[in-house]
Amino acid sequence: MTKETVIEVQKQFEEALRNAPDPRSLEEVRNAFLGRKGKIAGLFSLMGEIPPDIRKSVGQMLNELKENLSGQLERREAEFGSKKSAGEWVDYSLPGYVLHKGSRHPLTRAVDDMLSIFQRLGFDIAYGPEVETDWYNFESLNFPPDHPARDMQDTFYTEGGGVLRTHTSPVQTRYMSAHEPPVRIVAPGRVFRNEAISARSYCLFHQIEGLYVDKDITFSDLKGTIELFCRMYYGKDVKMKFRTSFFPFTEPSAEVDISCFLCGGKGCRVCKQSGWLEVMGCGMVDPNVLKAVNYDPEKYTGYAFGLGVERMLMMRLGINDIRILFENDVEFLRQF
Amino acid sequence: MIVSIDWLKDYIDIDIPLEELAEKLTVAGLECVLKEAGKSVPAGVVVGRVLDKKAHPDADTLSVCTVDTGSGEPLNIVCGAPNVAAGQIVPVATIGTYLSPDFQIKKATLRGIESQGMICAEDELGLGGDHAGIMVLSDDHQVGTPFSDYFPSHKILDIDITANRPDAMSHWGVAREIAAITGKTFRKAPVRLEEKGPDIHSLARVTVAAPEGCPRYTARVIEGVHIAPSPAWLRERLEACGLRSVNNVVDASNYVLMETGHPLHTFDFDKLEGKMINVRFAAAGEKFETLDHKERELSADMLLICDEKKPLALAGIMGGTLSEVDEDTVSVLIESAYFDPATIRKGSKQEQISTDASKRFERGTDPNGTLAYAQDRLASLILDLAGGTLAKGMIDIYPHPAEMREVTLHADYVTRVTGIGITIPECRQILTALDFEPVREDAASLTVKVPTFRPDVEREIDLVEEVLRINYLDKIPSMARMTLSVAEDYDKFHPFITDLRNFFVGHGMHEAVNNSLVGETTAHAGIWGYKPLRILNPLSLEMNMLRTDMIQPLLTSLRSNALKKRSNIRLFELANVIEKDEHSETGAREHHHLGVLCCSPLWGLNWTEEDKAADIFYLKGVLDDLMTTLGFNYKLKECEGRDEFDILYDIVVKKHVIGKIGQYRRDAFEKLQLAYPVAVMELQIEKLFGWYAPQRKYSPTPQFPSIFRDISLVTDKKLKAVSILNEINQHGGKYLVDLVLYDMYIDDKKLGEDKKALSFRLEFRSDQTTLTDSEIDDVMNKLFERLKNQYGAQLR
Numbered sequence A: 001m002t003k004e005t006v007i008e009v010q011k012q013f014e015e016a017l018r019n020a021p022d023p024r025s026l027e028e029v030r031n032a033f034l035g036r037k038g039k040i041a042g043l044f045s046l047m048g049e050i051p052p053d054i055r056k057s058v059g060q061m062l063n064e065l066k067e068n069l070s071g072q073l074e075r076r077e078a079e080f081g082s083k084k085s086a087g088e089w090v091d092y093s094l095p096g097y098v099l100h101k102g103s104r105h106p107l108t109r110a111v112d113d114m115l116s117i118f119q120r121l122g123f124d125i126a127y128g129p130e131v132e133t134d135w136y137n138f139e140s141l142n143f144p145p146d147h148p149a150r151d152m153q154d155t156f157y158t159e160g161g162g163v164l165r166t167h168t169s170p171v172q173t174r175y176m177s178a179h180e181p182p183v184r185i186v187a188p189g190r191v192f193r194n195e196a197i198s199a200r201s202y203c204l205f206h207q208i209e210g211l212y213v214d215k216d217i218t219f220s221d222l223k224g225t226i227e228l229f230c231r232m233y234y235g236k237d238v239k240m241k242f243r244t245s246f247f248p249f250t251e252p253s254a255e256v257d258i259s260c261f262l263c264g265g266k267g268c269r270v271c272k273q274s275g276w277l278e279v280m281g282c283g284m285v286d287p288n289v290l291k292a293v294n295y296d297p298e299k300y301t302g303y304a305f306g307l308g309v310e311r312m313l314m315m316r317l318g319i320n321d322i323r324i325l326f327e328n329d330v331e332f333l334r335q336f
Numbered sequence B: 001m002i003v004s005i006d007w008l009k010d011y012i013d014i015d016i017p018l019e020e021l022a023e024k025l026t027v028a029g030l031e032c033v034l035k036e037a038g039k040s041v042p043a044g045v046v047v048g049r050v051l052d053k054k055a056h057p058d059a060d061t062l063s064v065c066t067v068d069t070g071s072g073e074p075l076n077i078v079c080g081a082p083n084v085a086a087g088q089i090v091p092v093a094t095i096g097t098y099l100s101p102d103f104q105i106k107k108a109t110l111r112g113i114e115s116q117g118m119i120c121a122e123d124e125l126g127l128g129g130d131h132a133g134i135m136v137l138s139d140d141h142q143v144g145t146p147f148s149d150y151f152p153s154h155k156i157l158d159i160d161i162t163a164n165r166p167d168a169m170s171h172w173g174v175a176r177e178i179a180a181i182t183g184k185t186f187r188k189a190p191v192r193l194e195e196k197g198p199d200i201h202s203l204a205r206v207t208v209a210a211p212e213g214c215p216r217y218t219a220r221v222i223e224g225v226h227i228a229p230s231p232a233w234l235r236e237r238l239e240a241c242g243l244r245s246v247n248n249v250v251d252a253s254n255y256v257l258m259e260t261g262h263p264l265h266t267f268d269f270d271k272l273e274g275k276m277i278n279v280r281f282a283a284a285g286e287k288f289e290t291l292d293h294k295e296r297e298l299s300a301d302m303l304l305i306c307d308e309k310k311p312l313a314l315a316g317i318m319g320g321t322l323s324e325v326d327e328d329t330v331s332v333l334i335e336s337a338y339f340d341p342a343t344i345r346k347g348s349k350q351e352q353i354s355t356d357a358s359k360r361f362e363r364g365t366d367p368n369g370t371l372a373y374a375q376d377r378l379a380s381l382i383l384d385l386a387g388g389t390l391a392k393g394m395i396d397i398y399p400h401p402a403e404m405r406e407v408t409l410h411a412d413y414v415t416r417v418t419g420i421g422i423t424i425p426e427c428r429q430i431l432t433a434l435d436f437e438p439v440r441e442d443a444a445s446l447t448v449k450v451p452t453f454r455p456d457v458e459r460e461i462d463l464v465e466e467v468l469r470i471n472y473l474d475k476i477p478s479m480a481r482m483t484l485s486v487a488e489d490y491d492k493f494h495p496f497i498t499d500l501r502n503f504f505v506g507h508g509m510h511e512a513v514n515n516s517l518v519g520e521t522t523a524h525a526g527i528w529g530y531k532p533l534r535i536l537n538p539l540s541l542e543m544n545m546l547r548t549d550m551i552q553p554l555l556t557s558l559r560s561n562a563l564k565k566r567s568n569i570r571l572f573e574l575a576n577v578i579e580k581d582e583h584s585e586t587g588a589r590e591h592h593h594l595g596v597l598c599c600s601p602l603w604g605l606n607w608t609e610e611d612k613a614a615d616i617f618y619l620k621g622v623l624d625d626l627m628t629t630l631g632f633n634y635k636l637k638e639c640e641g642r643d644e645f646d647i648l649y650d651i652v653v654k655k656h657v658i659g660k661i662g663q664y665r666r667d668a669f670e671k672l673q674l675a676y677p678v679a680v681m682e683l684q685i686e687k688l689f690g691w692y693a694p695q696r697k698y699s700p701t702p703q704f705p706s707i708f709r710d711i712s713l714v715t716d717k718k719l720k721a722v723s724i725l726n727e728i729n730q731h732g733g734k735y736l737v738d739l740v741l742y743d744m745y746i747d748d749k750k751l752g753e754d755k756k757a758l759s760f761r762l763e764f765r766s767d768q769t770t771l772t773d774s775e776i777d778d779v780m781n782k783l784f785e786r787l788k789n790q791y792g793a794q795l796r
């Protein structure tokens, strides 16, 4: 037995290892080389024929070979995940591997939940830019220049004459400018208000805008659609109430209140004991808005609505400070 | 705005419960809450008389009083106030009284003497700040009566008036709404004037040099007034509405404002030089000191009320210091005018003054009936309260009187908008109650004149809203029409980004939402080098620009998490980044981007795995997975000269740079003491979406067996692994279907100091036939020869 014999066995082994595609064939390789009747055992059984003066060094060589082969084999077995051979005792009480859990942000998740309801009701999704022109953000929506209605929304102005959109409503006129009626869209997105940041208000929030313009769209359709949405989103027992309000781009305009989903309308801290929560603004598209996009108000009517996502989400999750939604604290995010 | 119920009753009978009234007004568009105004004294506090006062035997500062509270047995009360004395009438908090939610009066023993109540100081009752001693009451307080009886409360409505309803900012306006809702009749207080003085034209003169800013100006003069405090009824009414009482003339003016909604101004007539009023625009740079003692430099847009020499007031906004009515005033000039809303709004914005008057003028007041009534009403009130003699007649500059607008409402239009039928007589009834004047009517239409106090009603649709809000809002049935979606070319972007979001969640990342507004440094640090867009009126310097990349805001999130000692920071965000673009109509160009940041172990702490970081190699793996999922081939190209990075690559698809991926140098965040490297990635989603073709063809699944070959090479340590991978991929032949680098091994002793060992597994397969070992041996041998020649690689 020479060093060449050892190298030859090692080569054969590595060859066999390479060509073993699965745990079962690995087991065969193990038996063929390291088993009781395997090649290594065969070599060891020849030890008696080795002259005593080199027996020790040959023994050492064989031991190294054995170690080498079982090392390689084990590594390969580990790759196949078959470290434990059949019948070996395994502590199955060990806990499962700790995997990283990902999470959707509750805001974008809430937006998606709402969008999917409107999609079921036949609305398509549309988008608009966050930096808007004064015309789309205000004038096309029937906010005349120098009108107090502009004070309803504290505006960020940007260099180059733009504004950060104060609502998603400009998507209405953008979409109508580019499409012939009928149009039926919901538009999600970020909006910005120049208000001091506090627990109750942040300089940006998310809105979802809705618009349906066609022949013979009535306030009755608006009510029906919003009622369906509220029942699908807040639960089938929710009660709704419309009250007159004012938005320059709708006439008549209304705010929608729903019975508080936290106390069932009995009165609690969140609904300020009133039993009602304000959830969205809506109304019939003002004829001036239709004119601004060259739709004929004699021919078409429509409704629009807009809802704020943060407010609703804060009530749902019991969040008192809006800023936590924008901090991205992983201990907050991983809860969802 | 606050209106008092008691005051409202001067103009309208209210016979429905007030809660119901508030509810109905709210539905009609005046969102309101019913409240109690005035000082409230806690229940349980009664009027008592101190019968006797003795010194406390064990405490110098305390005295022991016997107090009659009208309940039979007098109470024993220990009192610490220095001013308590026998015979005084005092407020007594009896046992059980809550002076505040967490302070209840209980029987207590003070230095061995039992006290059965508390004699109260002003501040303890919430009536003022005085804590020097107990409150001593006058003799007309009846012993034994609840102290709260002396503080009658007012029921008030706190109303949130929308910007379109200046007419509703008064008791009149609210009463008119109630009239329409309840069917009762709205009535005004009659005014009778005795004009005993000389002709006003002999006393004063008015010129209007700026008729576009001041379409109507009226003035009356009263001589010989006596300025004095207002009577209690007037003070109470104003205070109930949240106004502070000043003196009888100023209060009368505020009273008429709250009554009619028309703002008035009174000048000290004797202080007017030339005994005249001139209404003109300011000269640019003209200086004027307003009542709030601010010296202001005016622009030429500012409308001024002046006398012959000097400005007296910012018209419709605020008076000046030089002509105000004070205790020495003897004669007053009353101004009742109509100012152009846009002019007032501009002025109020410019000078940043918003007053009761400016708010009403900028929304639009009534130039006709209300203006004239308010003038006469104030004159008569001043005569009643302050005496004096009213000059005969009124100066009235009104060259172009406003006409009442005529608007026609059609029954079929009402139905077209509301979805229900409302008859013309029903519409007429509501509109008449709101003071619209019917002009013509038939079964199909109704023409009305719109009162001049309703600037918001101009068109037919506005009349529909009037009818709807008063009576029909809750009567319209809910009827959603269920037609098919009208958009054939429906949106595919949202499903695309939803898939992306779910992809990253699936990889164990948390979705972040960052502020779009960032500071200048952050905006300029953006990885794309976009020119940032500046906000002209920012909230703060930390938020004066829009973000130009996703990575910088994610680094902000990293910092705030690190400061809270969070590990496991794996974040992604999808949002817009914005660059300045002079050629765009908005001045900006927006790009939808995806940002990713990892500073985290690859796994949670487990009983089996070694601790590895979710570093650049992890992110490269994620990128690879994403690109495979989306069906894109991509290349990484090293970016030069980015010192803050260990490595930064451009991600190239279809020869366009569509992203960046890299890892920051550790020392970039030294202060944060991060446990893991910071790896980041940013992708331009819009480009990917544009190329994305979800309908890819499938590849047939393998029908013939694969042959696997491993090859372990020893190469120079600094040889980039990617060179060998590329080499093998290029020269592996047509059967090479997969290549994996499965081991990298450095051992200076065994391999040599500048060597490393790389192990690759190659998978060969044909879709035509079963490959033979010898075919593949041949490929492998040639491949090895290449690697040996090109890169000096040796077999291990």
Ligand SMILES: [Zn+2]
Residues within 6 Å of the ligand: A260, A261, A262, A263, A264, A265, A266, A267, A268, A269, A270, A271, A272, A273, A275, A276
């Ligand atoms: Zn509630």
